[in-house]
Amino acid sequence: MDATITLDLVLFLFAVASVAGFVDSIAGGGGLISMPALLAAGLSPVQALATNKLQGAAGTLSASVYFISKGAVNLREIRLPIVMTFIGSMMGTLLVQRIDAGVLEQAIPFLLIGIVLYFLFSPRLSCDQSRQLISLPVFAFTVALLIGFYDGFFGPGTGSFFTMAFAGLLGYSITSATAHTKVLNCTSNLASLLFFIIGGHAVWAVGLVMIVGQVIGARLGSYVVLSRGEALIRPMIVCVSLAMTAKLLWSNYGHLLQ
Incomplete structure (x- = not known):
């Protein structure tokens, strides 16, 4: 690591983590905010990925504990998706260390555009539950496993993918889908x-600073999810997905315009 830990850097990373935790607990995509900050702080790409997982895990854990304590999530009911998500993420993390993730990176912006269109036009996403299309075990062995694998392998948009799957396939309300997303994320x-x-x-020195901000931001965002629900989650997911799409498209194809 080339960065020197200064008070200014500590305050900057704390603020970034707080905002990322708040956004991530509502709509996912907090890594879009925290990853550039970690790279700007002087971390190598691998260090940035690892440290981002460190502080991101704290944020999603804080949000998960809040949702569980408020009765929005029953861990016993989703224990199978939890297990399959863990296995999928483990497999993805092991694989990404052996092959180039560039091909997947090229495809992600277009998947995110699909999420935006789905959230904009699908009548299924509301404050009320809708018809369930697949069983929870099928969801666990297919969707949870695949999205978990994707998060371990690459990551951007994982929260949006989970939320869309809970709402579109299991018929969860948008608020319930967001709460369950945090647990699997x-x-x-x-x-x-x-x-x-x-x-x-x-990088533990950086990660511990950001963990504090993540926990605060995630807790505030979780409160907003349960109090505001559909009014805020849907537009937030659309905005975050569009921002991730723009960033990834620019990273992949920006050189063609220069």
Whole structure:
């Protein structure tokens, strides 16, 4: 790590983590805010990925605990999706260390555009539950496993993917889908983080500063989810997905315009 830990850097990273935790607990995509900040602070790409998982896991854990304590999530009911998400993320994290993730990176902006269109035009996403299309075990062995794998392998948009799947396939209300998303997102973060820690890539001095901000931001965002629900979650997911799409498209194809 080339960065020097100064008071200004500590305050900057704390503020960034607070905003990222708030946004991530509502709509996902907090990494869009925290990753550039970590790279700007002087971390290598691998260190930034590992440290982002460290502080992101704290944020999703804080949000998950809040939702569980408020009765929005029953862990016993979703224990199978939790297990399959963990396995998927573990597999993705192991695989990404062996192959180039560039092909997947090229495809993600277009998947995010699909999410935006779905959230804008689908009548299924509301404050009320709708018809369930697949069973929870099928969801666990397909959707949870695949999205967990994706989060361990690459990551951007994981929260949006989970929320869309809970709402569109299991018929959850948008508020309930967001609450359950945080639990599975926390699971995939912890699984991925475990292997980054084993590899010695996490920068703990930076990560611990950002954890404090993440916990505060995530707790505030979780409160907003339960109090505002559909009025805020839907536009936030659309805005965050569009922002991630623009960033990834610019990273992949911006050189063609220069």
